Amino acid sequence: xxxxxxxLFLLLLGALMIITVFMEFWQEQRGNxxxxxxxxxxxxxxxxxEVNSKPVFYIAGLSIIAALIAFFSISKFKNRLLQIxxxxxxxxxxxxxxxxxxxxxxxxxxxxxxxxxxYLTGTYLPMAAMICxxxxxxxxxxxxxxxxxxxxxx
Numbered sequence: 001x002x003x004x005x006x007x008l009f010l011l012l013l014g015a016l017m018i019i020t021v022f023m024e025f026w027q028e029q030r031g032n033x034x035x036x037x038x039x040x041x042x043x044x045x046x047x048x049x050e051v052n053s054k055p056v057f058y059i060a061g062l063s064i065i066a067a068l069i070a071f072f073s074i075s076k077f078k079n080r081l082l083q084i085x086x087x088x089x090x091x092x093x094x095x096x097x098x099x100x101x102x103x104x105x106x107x108x109x110x111x112x113x114x115x116x117x118x119y120l121t122g123t124y125l126p127m128a129a130m131i132c133x134x135x136x137x138x139x140x141x142x143x144x145x146x147x148x149x150x151x152x153x154x
Contacts, residue, residue: 002131003031004143006083006139007077009073009135009136010070010074011071011074012129012132013066013090013132015067016125016128017063017097017126018038018063018064018067018130019099019125020125021039021060021128022039023038023122023125024038025037025101025105025119025120026101026108026117026123028110028111028118030112030115032046032047033047035109037101037105038106039056039057039059039122040056040057040059041103042106042107042108044111044112048093048120051111055126056100059100059101062094062096065093066093066094069089069093070133071084073086073090080140080143081144083137083142084137084140087133087137088137090133091134092131093129095130105119123153126148
């Protein structure tokens, strides 16, 4: 289990999705106004006091579920078809995380007029996790094909 390459990519995927929960995704600033999006809320602050706050805990929930599925998938190393299905589900969840980040950052653009916000490091972590998922699924598929070809030789 631990000697397989896909295990390393699934571990990295889980770690990236957990780190995503603690990072900021988007920020817009003009003068003394700041709008910020993290995994739990979209917040607008003016002169040090909170003007508007919207809960967006869906991002944190999907990120944690994606990490848990990746860790669960590691334990199912004997059932490669299930691992492939879990990888597909994980791709959907991570696409949902990215979609929610883009959706809520678009809503945050409305808080401060005349300026575009910028995406921060936290936005790119789910993208990196999706690439790790893609690579892990490729190695899982390769293992499955190897086992099937060995069964044909018997």
